[in-house]
Amino acid sequence: MSLMESHPTLADAYPTRVSTEPTLLYRQDPVVYGGPEDGPIDAATLDSFEANGYLSVEQLIGPEEVETYRAELRRMAADPAILADERTVTERDSDEVRSIFEVHRISDVFARLVRDPRVVGRARQILGSDVYVHQSRVNYKPGFTGKDFYWHSDFETWHAEDGMPRMRAVSISIALTENFVHNGGLMIMPGSHKTFVACVGETPADHYKASLKSQEVGTPDPGSLSILADKHGIELFTGPAGSATMFDCNCMHGSNGNITPFPRSNVFIVFNSVENTCVEPFSAPSPRPSFIGARDFTPITD
Numbered sequence: 001m002s003l004m005e006s007h008p009t010l011a012d013a014y015p016t017r018v019s020t021e022p023t024l025l026y027r028q029d030p031v032v033y034g035g036p037e038d039g040p041i042d043a044a045t046l047d048s049f050e051a052n053g054y055l056s057v058e059q060l061i062g063p064e065e066v067e068t069y070r071a072e073l074r075r076m077a078a079d080p081a082i083l084a085d086e087r088t089v090t091e092r093d094s095d096e097v098r099s100i101f102e103v104h105r106i107s108d109v110f111a112r113l114v115r116d117p118r119v120v121g122r123a124r125q126i127l128g129s130d131v132y133v134h135q136s137r138v139n140y141k142p143g144f145t146g147k148d149f150y151w152h153s154d155f156e157t158w159h160a161e162d163g164m165p166r167m168r169a170v171s172i173s174i175a176l177t178e179n180f181v182h183n184g185g186l187m188i189m190p191g192s193h194k195t196f197v198a199c200v201g202e203t204p205a206d207h208y209k210a211s212l213k214s215q216e217v218g219t220p221d222p223g224s225l226s227i228l229a230d231k232h233g234i235e236l237f238t239g240p241a242g243s244a245t246m247f248d249c250n251c252m253h254g255s256n257g258n259i260t261p262f263p264r265s266n267v268f269i270v271f272n273s274v275e276n277t278c279v280e281p282f283s284a285p286s287p288r289p290s291f292i293g294a295r296d297f298t299p300i301t302d
């Protein structure tokens, strides 16, 4: 089926996984849609987010809240029903829990977090509209065996496989354990969000079953990564439990494995603008399950 047949009204602004050669395209969308008067982020920080594609909050949630979320991590990872659920993804070479998806629906604790004004207020401000949760997950990255997340742009996957039309989504990563320089913290190339790396390789059916363990299709080639790294450098995000990083959907990012005894457990929430709701995938045989790419676009209300 041609692209126009599957999207009679929507042209594909970011064609990816359709060519045998990687391509670097200019971003065609704004980065920041709201202003300093629209939420808790001040003007200087918004300007920095526009330029770099991310912002950090030293202490988004307090130590006692962190303990509540840590207890929830332990409870979920010990719940046989959750461990047996397809929302739970184990590491590629062990039964260690790598991620649990859609935590905002299976956990009352995380359901409250997505509607916390400190979280959703920042997302609405950056996206300049009402928002809904496109995806949520906890990444456990356990000590000794936690594996890496190779370089990628989230938007490239959400566009190709979830049908997200434009770059108007933002992730927030909240540290639930200390993120050190050595235990596999998030790395972002500052400014890379303004370049779309069109990847090669066709999306296989049910790609998510492999990609959530170790993504290959939809990851940039070494040449493109070298161009971006030479141009932008690489920022590593460290911080105490309770600290947070918000980053644009198209930042080039990844994280190393964790061979230290210290887990690097974070909760990730992805907010999409209600003006950017997902349609049919732009480059995949069928949409991913709703626990990975939401199909309920109900905006979060206070």
Ligand code: 6CS
Binding pocket: 135, 137, 149, 152, 154, 157, 158, 211, 212, 215, 292
């Ligand atoms: O495929 C996805 O949607 C997920 N994979 C990664 C590595 N980051 C974004 C998202 O959690």
Ligand code: FE
Binding pocket: 152, 153, 154, 253
């Ligand atoms: Fe990612």
